[in-house]
Amino acid sequence: MGLVSSVVNDTLEFYRWTWSIRDKRVDDWPLMQSPFPTLTISTIYLLTVWLGPKWMKTREPFQLRFLLVVYNFGMVLLNFFIFKELFLSSRARGYSYVCQTVDYSDNVYEVRIAAALWWYYVSKGIEYLDTVFFILRKKFNQISFLHVYHHFTMFTLWWIGIKWVAGGQAFFGAQMNSFIHVIMYMYYGLAACGPKFQKYLWWKRYLTILQLVQFHVTIGHTALSIYIDCPFPKWMHWGVIFYAITFIFLFGNFYYRTYKMPKEPLKNGKIVNGAVTNGVSKPENNAVVENGKKQKKGKAKGE
Numbered sequence: 340m341g342l343v344s345s346v347v348n349d350t351l352e353f354y355r356w357t358w359s360i361r362d363k364r365v366d367d368w369p370l371m372q373s374p375f376p377t378l379t380i381s382t383i384y385l386l387t388v389w390l391g392p393k394w395m396k397t398r399e400p401f402q403l404r405f406l407l408v409v410y411n412f413g414m415v416l417l418n419f420f421i422f423k424e425l426f427l428s429s430r431a432r433g434y435s436y437v438c439q440t441v442d443y444s445d446n447v448y449e450v451r452i453a454a455a456l457w458w459y460y461v462s463k464g465i466e467y468l469d470t471v472f473f474i475l476r477k478k479f480n481q482i483s484f485l486h487v488y489h490h491f492t493m494f495t496l497w498w499i500g501i502k503w504v505a506g507g508q509a510f511f512g513a514q515m516n517s518f519i520h521v522i523m524y525m526y527y528g529l530a531a532c533g534p535k536f537q538k539y540l541w542w543k544r545y546l547t548i549l550q551l552v553q554f555h556v557t558i559g560h561t562a563l564s565i566y567i568d569c570p571f572p573k574w575m576h577w578g579v580i581f582y583a584i585t586f587i588f589l590f591g592n593f594y595y596r597t598y599k600m601p602k603e604p605l606k607n608g609k610i611v612n613g614a615v616t617n618g619v620s621k622p623e624n625n626a627v628v629e630n631g632k633k634q635k636k637g638k639a640k641g642e
Contacts (some may be wrong), residue, residue, distance in 0.1 A: 362443055362505045364450065368457055370498070377464075377498040381491055384467045388487055391474035400477035404531060407472060411528035417462055418520040424455035425514040434510060436560075438569035441507035453505035459513045460501050462520075463494035485589040492582070500575075508564060508571045512557055512579070519549055547594045554583045554590070 365371045432448040442449045467490055473481045500509050523546055529536045561579045564571060 357503075361502050362441075362453070364443060364445065364453055365457065365501055365505055368501075370461075371457075371502060374498055374502075377495060380464060380467070381495045384470070384491060384494075385487075387467075387474070388470060388482060391471070392477075392479050392482075395474055395477055401475040403472060403475060404533070407531035408528060410468065410472070411524045411531055414462070414465070414524040415521055415528060417458070417465070418517040418524065421455050421459050421462065421517040422514055422521065424451055424458075425510050425517070428452045428455065429510050429514070436511060438564055438567060438571070439507045439510070440570045441504050441509075443506075449506055452510055453501075456505045456509060456513055457501050459517060460494070460497040462517075463490070463497055466490055467494065483593075485593055488589065489586070496582070504572065504575065508561075508569065508576075511560060515553055515556065519546075519553055522546065522549070544594070544598050547590060547597070551587065551590050551594065554586045557583045558587075 370376050428448045428451040432442075432446070432452070470482060470486065470490060473479070473486075526540060526543060526546060530540055558580055561576050561583075565573065565576050
Protein backbone atom coordinates (compact mmCIF):
# COMPACT_ATOMS: atom_id res chain seq x y z
CA MET A 340 0.00 0.00 0.00
CA GLY A 341 2.88 2.32 0.71
CA LEU A 342 4.22 1.89 -2.83
CA VAL A 343 0.80 2.51 -4.38
CA SER A 344 0.33 5.63 -2.24
CA SER A 345 3.76 6.89 -3.26
CA VAL A 346 3.02 6.36 -6.97
CA VAL A 347 -0.32 8.15 -6.68
CA ASN A 348 1.23 11.08 -4.83
CA ASP A 349 4.07 11.35 -7.35
CA THR A 350 1.58 11.25 -10.22
CA LEU A 351 -0.56 13.99 -8.69
CA GLU A 352 2.52 16.08 -8.00
CA PHE A 353 3.67 15.68 -11.60
CA TYR A 354 0.18 16.63 -12.83
CA ARG A 355 0.15 19.76 -10.69
CA TRP A 356 3.61 20.69 -11.96
CA THR A 357 2.64 20.25 -15.62
CA TRP A 358 -0.49 22.33 -15.04
CA SER A 359 1.62 25.12 -13.57
CA ILE A 360 3.60 25.49 -16.81
CA ARG A 361 0.60 25.45 -19.15
CA ASP A 362 -0.13 28.29 -21.58
CA LYS A 363 -2.49 30.39 -19.45
CA ARG A 364 -3.61 32.43 -22.47
CA VAL A 365 -5.78 29.53 -23.68
CA ASP A 366 -7.39 28.67 -20.32
CA ASP A 367 -10.77 30.17 -21.25
CA TRP A 368 -10.80 29.09 -24.88
CA PRO A 369 -13.39 26.47 -25.93
CA LEU A 370 -12.39 22.86 -25.14
CA MET A 371 -9.19 23.96 -23.37
CA GLN A 372 -10.24 23.98 -19.70
CA SER A 373 -9.84 20.21 -19.42
CA PRO A 374 -8.78 17.28 -21.62
CA PHE A 375 -12.07 15.46 -20.99
CA PRO A 376 -14.17 17.14 -23.73
CA THR A 377 -11.52 16.21 -26.30
CA LEU A 378 -11.25 12.67 -24.94
CA THR A 379 -15.04 12.35 -24.96
CA ILE A 380 -15.31 13.48 -28.60
CA SER A 381 -12.52 11.09 -29.60
CA THR A 382 -14.18 8.21 -27.73
CA ILE A 383 -17.47 8.91 -29.52
CA TYR A 384 -15.50 8.88 -32.78
CA LEU A 385 -14.10 5.40 -32.06
CA LEU A 386 -17.57 4.15 -31.11
CA THR A 387 -18.90 5.56 -34.39
CA VAL A 388 -16.17 3.73 -36.32
CA TRP A 389 -17.19 0.49 -34.56
CA LEU A 390 -20.98 0.82 -34.56
CA GLY A 391 -21.55 2.93 -37.69
CA PRO A 392 -20.91 0.16 -40.25
CA LYS A 393 -23.17 -2.19 -38.26
CA TRP A 394 -25.95 0.40 -38.35
CA MET A 395 -25.52 1.00 -42.09
CA LYS A 396 -25.23 -2.69 -42.97
CA THR A 397 -28.92 -3.11 -43.86
CA ARG A 398 -29.43 0.43 -45.15
CA GLU A 399 -28.90 1.94 -48.57
CA PRO A 400 -25.86 4.24 -48.93
CA PHE A 401 -26.29 7.99 -48.88
CA GLN A 402 -24.66 9.88 -51.76
CA LEU A 403 -24.38 13.28 -50.01
CA ARG A 404 -22.86 14.88 -53.11
CA PHE A 405 -23.88 18.47 -52.35
CA LEU A 406 -22.92 18.13 -48.68
CA LEU A 407 -19.51 16.70 -49.63
CA VAL A 408 -18.83 19.56 -52.04
CA VAL A 409 -19.69 22.15 -49.38
CA TYR A 410 -17.73 20.30 -46.68
CA ASN A 411 -14.56 19.78 -48.70
CA PHE A 412 -14.37 23.32 -50.06
CA GLY A 413 -15.20 24.60 -46.59
CA MET A 414 -12.16 22.69 -45.30
CA VAL A 415 -10.08 24.26 -48.08
CA LEU A 416 -11.05 27.71 -46.79
CA LEU A 417 -10.45 26.80 -43.13
CA ASN A 418 -7.01 25.34 -43.80
CA PHE A 419 -6.07 28.29 -46.00
CA PHE A 420 -7.10 30.65 -43.18
CA ILE A 421 -4.90 28.72 -40.72
CA PHE A 422 -1.95 28.69 -43.13
CA LYS A 423 -2.35 32.41 -43.86
CA GLU A 424 -2.54 33.37 -40.17
CA LEU A 425 0.51 31.30 -39.25
CA PHE A 426 2.56 32.47 -42.21
CA LEU A 427 1.81 36.20 -41.92
CA SER A 428 1.96 36.36 -38.12
CA SER A 429 5.19 34.37 -37.87
CA ARG A 430 6.80 36.60 -40.50
CA ALA A 431 5.64 39.75 -38.74
CA ARG A 432 7.04 38.38 -35.48
CA GLY A 433 10.34 37.34 -37.10
CA TYR A 434 9.98 33.65 -36.36
CA SER A 435 12.88 31.34 -37.15
CA TYR A 436 12.31 28.13 -39.12
CA VAL A 437 15.33 26.58 -37.38
CA CYS A 438 14.64 27.26 -33.71
CA GLN A 439 11.78 29.22 -32.20
CA THR A 440 10.92 29.31 -28.51
CA VAL A 441 7.38 29.81 -27.22
CA ASP A 442 6.46 33.38 -26.30
CA TYR A 443 3.57 33.32 -23.83
CA SER A 444 3.08 37.09 -23.96
CA ASP A 445 -0.06 38.88 -25.10
CA ASN A 446 1.69 40.35 -28.12
CA VAL A 447 -0.90 40.66 -30.88
CA TYR A 448 1.02 38.42 -33.29
CA GLU A 449 1.73 35.79 -30.64
CA VAL A 450 -1.98 35.65 -29.79
CA ARG A 451 -2.84 35.36 -33.51
CA ILE A 452 -0.42 32.43 -33.82
CA ALA A 453 -1.92 30.76 -30.74
CA ALA A 454 -5.43 31.30 -32.13
CA ALA A 455 -4.45 29.86 -35.52
CA LEU A 456 -3.01 26.79 -33.80
CA TRP A 457 -6.23 26.45 -31.81
CA TRP A 458 -8.21 26.53 -35.06
CA TYR A 459 -5.81 23.91 -36.44
CA TYR A 460 -6.63 21.67 -33.46
CA VAL A 461 -10.37 22.29 -33.99
CA SER A 462 -10.02 21.44 -37.68
CA LYS A 463 -8.74 18.00 -36.71
CA GLY A 464 -11.94 17.44 -34.77
CA ILE A 465 -14.01 18.57 -37.75
CA GLU A 466 -12.10 16.06 -39.88
CA TYR A 467 -13.79 13.27 -37.93
CA LEU A 468 -16.62 13.93 -40.40
CA ASP A 469 -14.44 12.37 -43.11
CA THR A 470 -15.06 9.01 -41.46
CA VAL A 471 -18.75 9.70 -40.79
CA PHE A 472 -19.28 10.41 -44.49
CA PHE A 473 -17.48 7.18 -45.45
CA ILE A 474 -19.81 5.26 -43.14
CA LEU A 475 -22.98 6.92 -44.46
CA ARG A 476 -21.86 6.24 -48.05
CA LYS A 477 -20.89 2.65 -47.12
CA LYS A 478 -17.30 3.19 -48.25
CA PHE A 479 -16.11 0.90 -45.48
CA ASN A 480 -12.93 -0.05 -47.35
CA GLN A 481 -11.74 3.54 -46.89
CA ILE A 482 -11.86 3.25 -43.10
CA SER A 483 -8.43 1.65 -42.69
CA PHE A 484 -6.23 1.52 -39.60
CA LEU A 485 -4.19 4.38 -41.10
CA HIS A 486 -7.32 6.48 -41.55
CA VAL A 487 -8.61 5.98 -37.99
CA TYR A 488 -5.15 6.25 -36.37
CA HIS A 489 -4.42 9.48 -38.22
CA HIS A 490 -7.73 11.16 -37.35
CA PHE A 491 -7.92 9.98 -33.74
CA THR A 492 -4.36 10.85 -32.76
CA MET A 493 -4.16 14.23 -34.51
CA PHE A 494 -7.17 15.70 -32.71
CA THR A 495 -6.37 14.07 -29.36
CA LEU A 496 -2.66 14.86 -29.24
CA TRP A 497 -2.97 18.42 -30.53
CA TRP A 498 -4.92 19.32 -27.39
CA ILE A 499 -1.60 18.84 -25.57
CA GLY A 500 0.16 21.08 -28.06
CA ILE A 501 -2.35 23.90 -27.65
CA LYS A 502 -2.42 23.60 -23.86
CA TRP A 503 1.36 23.87 -23.42
CA VAL A 504 3.03 25.15 -26.58
CA ALA A 505 0.60 27.28 -28.63
CA GLY A 506 3.44 28.94 -30.50
CA GLY A 507 7.18 28.56 -31.02
CA GLN A 508 8.29 25.48 -32.93
CA ALA A 509 4.70 24.20 -33.07
CA PHE A 510 3.84 26.73 -35.79
CA PHE A 511 6.03 25.05 -38.41
CA GLY A 512 4.34 21.65 -38.54
CA ALA A 513 0.83 23.13 -38.43
CA GLN A 514 1.66 25.63 -41.18
CA MET A 515 3.07 22.93 -43.44
CA ASN A 516 0.22 20.50 -42.77
CA SER A 517 -2.52 23.09 -43.27
CA PHE A 518 -1.02 24.00 -46.67
CA ILE A 519 -1.05 20.32 -47.70
CA HIS A 520 -4.64 20.02 -46.51
CA VAL A 521 -5.63 22.93 -48.75
CA ILE A 522 -4.44 20.85 -51.70
CA MET A 523 -5.92 17.61 -50.36
CA TYR A 524 -9.41 18.97 -49.72
CA MET A 525 -9.32 20.76 -53.06
CA TYR A 526 -8.84 17.32 -54.64
CA TYR A 527 -11.69 15.79 -52.63
CA GLY A 528 -13.95 18.75 -53.38
CA LEU A 529 -13.37 18.41 -57.12
CA ALA A 530 -13.88 14.65 -56.92
CA ALA A 531 -17.21 15.19 -55.15
CA CYS A 532 -18.37 17.42 -58.02
CA GLY A 533 -18.93 14.36 -60.21
CA PRO A 534 -17.41 12.23 -63.01
CA LYS A 535 -16.87 15.17 -65.35
CA PHE A 536 -13.97 16.29 -63.14
CA GLN A 537 -12.22 12.90 -63.07
CA LYS A 538 -9.94 13.75 -66.00
CA TYR A 539 -8.48 16.60 -63.94
CA LEU A 540 -7.71 14.38 -60.92
CA TRP A 541 -4.71 12.44 -62.19
CA TRP A 542 -2.53 13.78 -59.37
CA LYS A 543 -3.94 11.84 -56.42
CA ARG A 544 -0.78 9.75 -55.94
CA TYR A 545 1.26 12.94 -55.59
CA LEU A 546 -0.79 13.88 -52.53
CA THR A 547 0.55 10.80 -50.78
CA ILE A 548 4.09 11.65 -51.91
CA LEU A 549 3.63 15.17 -50.58
CA GLN A 550 2.49 13.79 -47.23
CA LEU A 551 5.50 11.47 -47.05
CA VAL A 552 7.81 14.39 -47.82
CA GLN A 553 6.10 16.31 -45.03
CA PHE A 554 6.88 13.61 -42.47
CA HIS A 555 10.55 13.44 -43.52
CA VAL A 556 10.84 17.23 -43.29
CA THR A 557 9.24 17.09 -39.84
CA ILE A 558 11.79 14.55 -38.63
CA GLY A 559 14.70 16.54 -40.08
CA HIS A 560 13.45 19.82 -38.63
CA THR A 561 12.87 18.30 -35.19
CA ALA A 562 16.18 16.43 -35.15
CA LEU A 563 18.00 19.67 -36.00
CA SER A 564 16.24 21.37 -33.10
CA ILE A 565 17.45 18.66 -30.73
CA TYR A 566 20.99 18.82 -32.16
CA ILE A 567 21.31 22.58 -31.64
CA ASP A 568 19.61 22.29 -28.23
CA CYS A 569 16.72 24.56 -29.13
CA PRO A 570 14.91 25.66 -25.94
CA PHE A 571 11.69 23.79 -26.65
CA PRO A 572 10.34 20.82 -24.62
CA LYS A 573 12.59 17.87 -25.46
CA TRP A 574 9.90 15.30 -24.68
CA MET A 575 7.74 16.90 -27.33
CA HIS A 576 10.57 16.85 -29.86
CA TRP A 577 11.12 13.13 -29.36
CA GLY A 578 7.38 12.50 -29.40
CA VAL A 579 7.06 14.29 -32.76
CA ILE A 580 9.89 12.22 -34.25
CA PHE A 581 8.33 8.93 -33.11
CA TYR A 582 4.91 10.05 -34.34
CA ALA A 583 6.26 11.04 -37.77
CA ILE A 584 8.03 7.68 -38.10
CA THR A 585 4.74 5.83 -37.57
CA PHE A 586 3.19 7.87 -40.37
CA ILE A 587 6.10 7.19 -42.71
CA PHE A 588 5.59 3.44 -42.25
CA LEU A 589 1.79 3.63 -42.59
CA PHE A 590 1.66 6.05 -45.53
CA GLY A 591 4.59 4.27 -47.18
CA ASN A 592 2.72 0.97 -46.93
CA PHE A 593 -0.41 2.63 -48.33
CA TYR A 594 1.54 4.11 -51.25
CA TYR A 595 3.16 0.77 -52.08
CA ARG A 596 -0.09 -1.20 -51.90
CA THR A 597 -2.00 1.41 -53.92
CA TYR A 598 0.49 2.43 -56.60
CA LYS A 599 3.36 -0.06 -56.67
CA MET A 600 1.99 -3.50 -55.81
CA PRO A 601 1.31 -5.57 -58.98
CA LYS A 602 -2.38 -5.71 -59.80
CA GLU A 603 -4.19 -9.05 -59.96
CA PRO A 604 -4.91 -10.17 -63.53
CA LEU A 605 -8.37 -9.53 -64.99
CA LYS A 606 -9.95 -11.26 -67.97
CA ASN A 607 -12.83 -9.91 -70.03
CA GLY A 608 -14.31 -7.98 -67.14
CA LYS A 609 -14.70 -11.13 -65.03
CA ILE A 610 -13.51 -11.72 -61.52
CA VAL A 611 -10.05 -13.24 -61.35
CA ASN A 612 -8.60 -14.10 -57.93
CA GLY A 613 -11.24 -12.00 -56.20
CA ALA A 614 -10.83 -8.87 -58.36
CA VAL A 615 -13.46 -7.23 -60.53
CA THR A 616 -12.81 -5.21 -63.66
CA ASN A 617 -12.98 -1.47 -62.89
CA GLY A 618 -14.28 -2.33 -59.44
CA VAL A 619 -17.83 -2.88 -60.73
CA SER A 620 -19.54 -6.23 -60.91
CA LYS A 621 -21.84 -7.11 -63.80
CA PRO A 622 -25.45 -6.11 -63.15
CA GLU A 623 -28.08 -8.78 -63.18
CA ASN A 624 -31.75 -8.23 -63.96
CA ASN A 625 -31.26 -4.45 -64.27
CA ALA A 626 -30.04 -4.18 -60.69
CA VAL A 627 -27.11 -2.09 -59.55
CA VAL A 628 -24.54 -3.65 -57.26
CA GLU A 629 -23.08 -1.10 -54.84
CA ASN A 630 -20.89 -1.89 -51.83
CA GLY A 631 -21.84 -5.53 -52.06
CA LYS A 632 -25.60 -4.84 -51.93
CA LYS A 633 -27.92 -5.27 -54.90
CA GLN A 634 -30.20 -2.29 -55.39
CA LYS A 635 -32.83 -1.34 -57.90
CA LYS A 636 -32.05 1.34 -60.44
CA GLY A 637 -32.50 4.87 -59.24
CA LYS A 638 -30.87 7.26 -56.83
CA ALA A 639 -29.53 6.11 -53.54
CA LYS A 640 -31.03 7.58 -50.42
CA GLY A 641 -29.81 11.02 -49.57
CA GLU A 642 -28.70 12.00 -53.06
